[in-house]
Amino acid sequence: MKELINKIQTNLGIQSARSKNISNHVFWSFLYKSGSIIANFIMVPLTIKFLDNENYGVWLTLSSFIAWFTFFDIGLGHGLRNKFAEARANNDSESAKGYVSTAYFTIGAICVIFVFLSLLISFNVDWTKIFNTSNALYGQLELLMPIVFACFGLRLIFTLITSIYTADQHHSMQGKISFIIAVGSLVLIWLLTKTSKSSLFLFGAVFSLFPVLILFILNLYAFSTKFKQFKPKWRNVKREYFKSIFGLGLSFFVIQISVIVMFSTDNFIITQLFSPAEVVPYNIAYKYMGISSMVFTMVLVPYWSSITDAYVKEEFDWIKNAMKNLIKFAIIAVILIVIMVLIAPYIYKIWIGDLVEVPVVLTVCMAAYFAITVLYAPFNYFINGVGKIKLHMYSFAIGALINIPLSIFLVKYTTLGVEGVMIATIICILPNLIIFPMQYLKLINNTAQGIWDK
Numbered sequence: 001m002k003e004l005i006n007k008i009q010t011n012l013g014i015q016s017a018r019s020k021n022i023s024n025h026v027f028w029s030f031l032y033k034s035g036s037i038i039a040n041f042i043m044v045p046l047t048i049k050f051l052d053n054e055n056y057g058v059w060l061t062l063s064s065f066i067a068w069f070t071f072f073d074i075g076l077g078h079g080l081r082n083k084f085a086e087a088r089a090n091n092d093s094e095s096a097k098g099y100v101s102t103a104y105f106t107i108g109a110i111c112v113i114f115v116f117l118s119l120l121i122s123f124n125v126d127w128t129k130i131f132n133t134s135n136a137l138y139g140q141l142e143l144l145m146p147i148v149f150a151c152f153g154l155r156l157i158f159t160l161i162t163s164i165y166t167a168d169q170h171h172s173m174q175g176k177i178s179f180i181i182a183v184g185s186l187v188l189i190w191l192l193t194k195t196s197k198s199s200l201f202l203f204g205a206v207f208s209l210f211p212v213l214i215l216f217i218l219n220l221y222a223f224s225t226k227f228k229q230f231k232p233k234w235r236n237v238k239r240e241y242f243k244s245i246f247g248l249g250l251s252f253f254v255i256q257i258s259v260i261v262m263f264s265t266d267n268f269i270i271t272q273l274f275s276p277a278e279v280v281p282y283n284i285a286y287k288y289m290g291i292s293s294m295v296f297t298m299v300l301v302p303y304w305s306s307i308t309d310a311y312v313k314e315e316f317d318w319i320k321n322a323m324k325n326l327i328k329f330a331i332i333a334v335i336l337i338v339i340m341v342l343i344a345p346y347i348y349k350i351w352i353g354d355l356v357e358v359p360v361v362l363t364v365c366m367a368a369y370f371a372i373t374v375l376y377a378p379f380n381y382f383i384n385g386v387g388k389i390k391l392h393m394y395s396f397a398i399g400a401l402i403n404i405p406l407s408i409f410l411v412k413y414t415t416l417g418v419e420g421v422m423i424a425t426i427i428c429i430l431p432n433l434i435i436f437p438m439q440y441l442k443l444i445n446n447t448a449q450g451i452w453d454k
Contacts, residue, residue, distance in 0.1 A: 022302040024172075029298040032175035037291060039182035044287065045352050046189050047203075048280070053356070055200045057276030058131050058141075060283050062148065062204070064267040076103050077163045078256075079245035082387050084167040085308040093229065099245055100227075101236035103160055111153035118149040132271050140201040151208035158215035161222050164230070167305050175298065177218060181211050255389065258396035262403045262428055266421050269404065273411050274418060281358045282418050288347060289340060289366035296333040296374050300326065300381050307385030319382070320444060326378035333374045341367045365422040372429055379436035388443060390454035395435055399428035 048056050080103040087096040127141035128134065165173035188206050196202055223231040267279045303322060310318050340347075344363045348356075383392050403424055410420035442448035 022306055026172075026299055026302060028172040029175040029301065030295075032172060032179040033294055033298050036175070036179045036182040037294060039179075039186040040287065041351060043182075043186050043189055044284070045355060046186075046193060048352070048355055050189060050193050050198055051200060051203060052198065053277045053280050054133065054275075055137070055198070057271065057279040058133050058137065058200060059204060060279050061131050061267045061271045061276060064265070076107055076245055077160055078384070079103070080160060081163040081167045081305060082308055082385070083245050084164060085305045086312055088168060089309045089312045095241070097230050097233075097236045098238055098241040100160075100164060100230045101232045101234070102238065102241040103163075103245060104157065104232035105234065105237050106242060107157050107160060111156050115150050115153040118153075119146050122146050122149060131276065133276055137200060140199070144201045144204045147205050148208050151212050154212045155215060158212065158219050161215065161219050161227075164222070164227060166301070167308075168227075169302075169305060169309070172302075174301070177214060181214055184210055184214070254393045255396050258393075258400035261400035262396070262425055265404060266407070266425065269407050269411075269421055270418055273408070278418055281356050281362065282421075284348070284352060284356055285358050285362045285366045288344065288351075289337065289363065289370050292333050292337045292340060293370050293374060295336070296329060296377065299329050300377055303378075304381050304385045307382055308387075311386045316444060323378055323382060323440070323444075326381075330374050330378055334371050337367050337371050337374070359417075359419070362419045362422070365419045365426070369422055369426050369429075372426065372433060376429075376432045376436045379440045380432070382440050382443075383436060386443060388439070388448070388453060391435065391439055391451050394451075395432055399431075403428045 047059075051059065080099055083099045084096055087093070087099060122145045123142070125145075126138070127145055128138050131141070162174045162177065185207060188210060189203075192203065192206065266282070270279050270282055303326065307319060307322070310316075310322075341363060344358075345360070348358050380392070383389055406427060407421045407424040410416050410424050411418075414420060416423065439448065439452050442452045
């Protein structure tokens with residue numbers, strides 16, 4: 001396998017050590033992501049059969065609802081990723097240790113408070129009203145929500161290890177973990193269909209606990225082997241490291257909240273304005289069209305920390321060449337999206353049969369959304385990598401403020417149905433197609449001033 005990769009690199013003219021490392025991890029990421037996609041696609045009809053449309057819609061909405069709370073890491077995951085990469089590029093092991101310890105203990109403290117408060121609130125909330133579902137699920141949701149909140153808190157802590165791996169140029173680790181979780185989850189849902197009756201509580205508990213277990217094992221392994229010297233220790237926690245991570249992390253924090261508002265509230269809006277069952281076709285279309293973004297992200301992910309490393313070392317020619325290649329990949333991805341729209345009805349028929357009907361207009365809206373995000377993604381990753389994200393933050397924040405009221409308006413006061421929710425999101429992200437490329441050109445040509453350079 002190694003000889004095959006080397007041969008491909010030679011034929012493509014990939015020579016620098018950084019580019020070779022990226023191509024290696026892109027290759028492995030492609031294999032892992034392909035496996036994850038296949039596993040997740042097989043899982044959808046199995047899950048619908050196990051839970052039925054309404055319960056599956058509740059689970060999808062619940063998952064999106066929990067995703068809103070990812071802002072509790074206050075951007076420290078991304079801040080750690082950039083600062084750890086900078087410290088390693090400068091051979092500053094002491095700072096790297098400090099960043100890791102400070103991030104872990106800070107997130108740990110935040111999660112303890114979050115889980116405690118969420119458990120107090122959980123037992124005093126009627127979750128059937130929150131998720132607009134039948135009272136028959138009251139008992140299951142009352143038991144399930146504390147487990148989901150607790151697992152989410154633990155996952156927020158343990159996920160930091162993937163930021164460390166990525167910052168250290170081991171870009172395919174996140175894909176490997178996602179693959180293990182996807183395949184493991186597929187096996188678990190298959191076992192549930194064979195051994196248990198339909199139960200939202202059992203399904204939710206299993207699928208909340210399993211990812212936490214995998215990430216916990218990875219943390220134990222990483223801090224016992226490759227990253228042993230960076231094992232979180234209280235004595236390495238310092239205010240200066242927190243300020244450094246938090247200064248950058250705060251902007252990422254605002255971006256995260258904005259992204260959550262724009263992308264993770266859609267299921268909740270659909271549930272409230274329509275019903276949990278309407279979330280299912282929306283997510284089917286999202287999962288299918290999202291393949292294009294997933295494939296492109298496999299190529300993109302390694303570049304974030306590699307751009308950080310190259311920017312610190314002032315290797316601008318490498319960055320320019322990398323961006324040219326990424327733009328070419330983005331155009332190819334858009335062509336793939338067009339093809340996917342044309343063959344969508346046949347794919348849906350093979351994939352889910354007659355279980356769910358997905359309107360053509362919904363598929364087209366999803367395609368437009370993913371085409372836009374793919375086109376601005378290379379510039380987005382460059383901006384994230386160099387940490388000049390102030391304008392990025394404002395763009396997403398404004399979009400987030402507009403998204404929910406615009407979604408409600410398009411659904412209630414036009415003839416649009418569920419697709420109106422996605423059209424609102426498209427309108428909110430459209431300006432990024434102009435803003436992000438402009439900022440990249442200013443930064444790479446050293447002409448950025450004011451907010452363009454912050």
